[in-house]
Amino acid sequence: MIGDPPNIMIGSATGLTFNDFALHLTPVIVVIMAATLVPFYFIWGRHMVASEEHRTRVMAFKENEAITDPRLLKQSLAVIAVVIAGFMAQRWIGIEPATTAITGAAVLLLIDNFGRPAEDQTHNVASALSEAEWITLMFFLGLFILVFGIQKAGLIDMLAHALVTATSGNFQVTALAILWASAVLSAFIDNIPFVATMIPLIKAMAPTFGGDAALVPLWWALSLGACLGGNGTLIGASANLVVAGLAERAGTSFRFVEYLKVAFPLMLLSIVLSHVYLQLRYL
Numbered sequence: 344m345i346g347d348p349p350n351i352m353i354g355s356a357t358g359l360t361f362n363d364f365a366l367h368l369t370p371v372i373v374v375i376m377a378a379t380l381v382p383f384y385f386i387w388g389r390h391m392v393a394s395e396e397h398r399t400r401v402m403a404f405k406e407n408e409a410i411t412d413p414r415l416l417k418q419s420l421a422v423i424a425v426v427i428a429g430f431m432a433q434r435w436i437g438i439e440p441a442t443t444a445i446t447g448a449a450v451l452l453l454i455d456n457f458g459r460p461a462e463d464q465t466h467n468v469a470s471a472l473s474e475a476e477w478i479t480l481m482f483f484l485g486l487f488i489l490v491f492g493i494q495k496a497g498l499i500d501m502l503a504h505a506l507v508t509a510t511s512g513n514f515q516v517t518a519l520a521i522l523w524a525s526a527v528l529s530a531f532i533d534n535i536p537f538v539a540t541m542i543p544l545i546k547a548m549a550p551t552f553g554g555d556a557a558l559v560p561l562w563w564a565l566s567l568g569a570c571l572g573g574n575g576t577l578i579g580a581s582a583n584l585v586v587a588g589l590a591e592r593a594g595t596s597f598r599f600v601e602y603l604k605v606a607f608p609l610m611l612l613s614i615v616l617s618h619v620y621l622q623l624r625y626l
Contacts, residue, residue, distance in 0.1 A: 344440065345430065347570045347580075349538040353562055355441065356542045357555075361430035367563055371620040375571070375613045382609060415455055422451045487539060494543045506544070507551050514552055515626040518564045519618060521545070525568025526614045530575030530607065538569050560625035567617040575610035577602040 344354045344364040353359065393401075410416055429436065429443035452471060456464040510516040521541070529537050545565060549555050573580030577587060577599045590596060 347534075347573075349534050349569045349573075350566055351440065352535070352538050352542065353566055355439065356546070357558075357562055359559075359562060360433045361427075361440065362434070364566070368566065371567070371617055374620070375616050378612060378616060379609055382612070386605065418451060418454050422447050422454070493540075504547075507548060512551060514557075514560075515622075517548070517552075518560050518621060518626055521561055522564040522568040522617060522621060523614065525565055526572030526575070526610065529569045529572035530579040530610060533578065534569040534573040534580055538565065541565055541569075560621065563625065564617075564621055567621070568614065571610060571613045571617060574613070575603075575607045577606075 344350045344359070344361045346364075350364060354361075354364065426443055426447035429438065429447070430440050433440060433443070452468060456467055459467070506520070507517065510520055525534075525537065525541065542565075545558060545561050546555075548561070549558055552558060573583070577583050577597075583602070587597065587602070
């Protein structure tokens, strides 16, 4: 559930837990990863050769030197372990993942600043808060307000009805339509706003298909389609743009079309495997 923002959004909106996502999606993701490694090998793997000089240079690296604050590392690992345990125990402790995560962040800030002079505490907290993606958070805030307004206006119900009509009320066709539509659309529009729009749309289908419990396969179809579809183009997911920026700073740049030629076919492969998985397990 914490692997991609769309999954967090789906889990928060539906009550599906960290364990639910791990149980239902991990099997197909393992298969997809293994299948993706095959074309990776033929496209790049055979040509990836390192000289003896480069091998020696890499082996000379001392990983311990990269750790600038061992104390903070140990504190962070301890807090992350507790937070992940909180995610896994969500159903029993009744605490939402968002609450667990923000509590872990607050605890880590307290631990890291405990015993430091007041001036250092102020600097550390200000530095940590400045690293937060406030622009992204404000984007989400505005987006959810807009989606709620559209929902209240009745547009979401109208779109849900149109989708059910287009699939003739067939649950299997609806699930697969959500998978493929999510994949293709998420590749060309960021998957986060797409999922924010789709969540109330799928919820509106509950009366047609027999209640909220019956919609679970549709949530897995949305998750797989949106998260994997975001791999299809450079703008499909925020992570793609981050990697492109890092690559350019490292001296290796690639553009939209160059990325599309390689990534889109691989994305389609992952969706075909997801299609088969949904068909066999849920439909």
